[in-house]
Amino acid sequence: MAKDINDVLREQNALLRKQNELLRQAALKRGDGREVFIDNINRDEMRYGFLVTSQRKKIWNVQINLIKEFARICEKHNLLWFIIGGTLIGAARHKGFIPWDDDADVAMLRPDYEKFRAIVESEIKPPYLADIWYNYRLEIDEPSARTDFSLPLITRKQFEEYPIAAPLFPLIKIRDSRTLFVEFPGEKSMHQSIWLDVFPLDSLPPFADKNRQMNFEAAQMFFIATVHPEIIYDAIQKNVPLAVEYDLLQDFMRLPYKDRGLLLEELLAEIYFESEHVGDMRDWCVVQGKKFYQLKDFRDVTYLPFENVELPAPTGYESVLTDFYGDWRTPRMYWPHVTDCSTDISWEEYLKTSATFS
Numbered sequence: 287m288a289k290d291i292n293d294v295l296r297e298q299n300a301l302l303r304k305q306n307e308l309l310r311q312a313a314l315k316r317g318d319g320r321e322v323f324i325d326n327i328n329r330d331e332m333r334y335g336f337l338v339t340s341q342r343k344k345i346w347n348v349q350i351n352l353i354k355e356f357a358r359i360c361e362k363h364n365l366l367w368f369i370i371g372g373t374l375i376g377a378a379r380h381k382g383f384i385p386w387d388d389d390a391d392v393a394m395l396r397p398d399y400e401k402f403r404a405i406v407e408s409e410i411k412p413p414y415l416a417d418i419w420y421n422y423r424l425e426i427d428e429p430s431a432r433t434d435f436s437l438p439l440i441t442r443k444q445f446e447e448y449p450i451a452a453p454l455f456p457l458i459k460i461r462d463s464r465t466l467f468v469e470f471p472g473e474k475s476m477h478q479s480i481w482l483d484v485f486p487l488d489s490l491p492p493f494a495d496k497n498r499q500m501n502f503e504a505a506q507m508f509f510i511a512t513v514h515p516e517i518i519y520d521a522i523q524k525n526v527p528l529a530v531e532y533d534l535l536q537d538f539m540r541l542p543y544k545d546r547g548l549l550l551e552e553l554l555a556e557i558y559f560e561s562e563h564v565g566d567m568r569d570w571c572v573v574q575g576k577k578f579y580q581l582k583d584f585r586d587v588t589y590l591p592f593e594n595v596e597l598p599a600p601t602g603y604e605s606v607l608t609d610f611y612g613d614w615r616t617p618r619m620y621w622p623h624v625t626d627c628s629t630d631i632s633w634e635e636y637l638k639t640s641a642t643f644s
Contacts, residue, residue, distance in 0.1 A: 420547025
């Protein structure tokens, strides 16, 4: 008697579940510490008409392991966090990664982000590392007695070619040092491995209080003076009115990049308060997107299915997505961040063998 198609499918699903469990155990046994969270990780598949390769699945799996390490630290220190951006769209629309996505994003309100920033370098465990945006130096800066030449260099070429890319705006990347993810071809200083982006959410206008508005406008000036001092120098040369005195800004811009970054983080923490709107300062200062979220949507978390885990989303996640993306329910394909990537080759190994960096 022929088997019913449903019986065949049930047998296939049972075999796949067994295979995934074997893969999970194999990952644990091989000693790299990575659990397997992606179904059929070694097989290509079609999702929403898009070919998801096994390589992409392995990248996703690394990113979920990065989230797990991030979550471990946050849980230990009682810090609130949320998935955001494409990761939140993926959870809400696909119950996992957007099929063509290749990174992962989380966010914290500024007070929790500040606590996390203060402890992440001491808390994170190898092979993971914390790549904090200000732990660099800029080639466009004039060297000073305070310049730490041991810090990685952001070259003038990189600065000009990727003007709104990390590390030129405040965030922390949690990376897996065993991997490769070449975001900036030809640049040797940065650790180019698979990452998790950790974004701070700051208070945004409109402010009813005039003093808060003035503080925010001053913070904008210091933000731009930190990551793009050439914009401020140009404004001063053209005698454009600014929210901060020219002399103060010029003194600030003579500081090394790291010093400017640390002072900027302190300023943003100092002026944070529970305003109606929160968001990414980069959008307001450099990208000029002027996008924001409602703070009320981030009062608590709700857990959404994501591949084979559940991740915390803002309770008002549908409003969050609509505020930022408009019609987020309709898929829109976009290009991946990188082409050169591996979950098995490290950045250090790649540097030794790639002609791009010889």
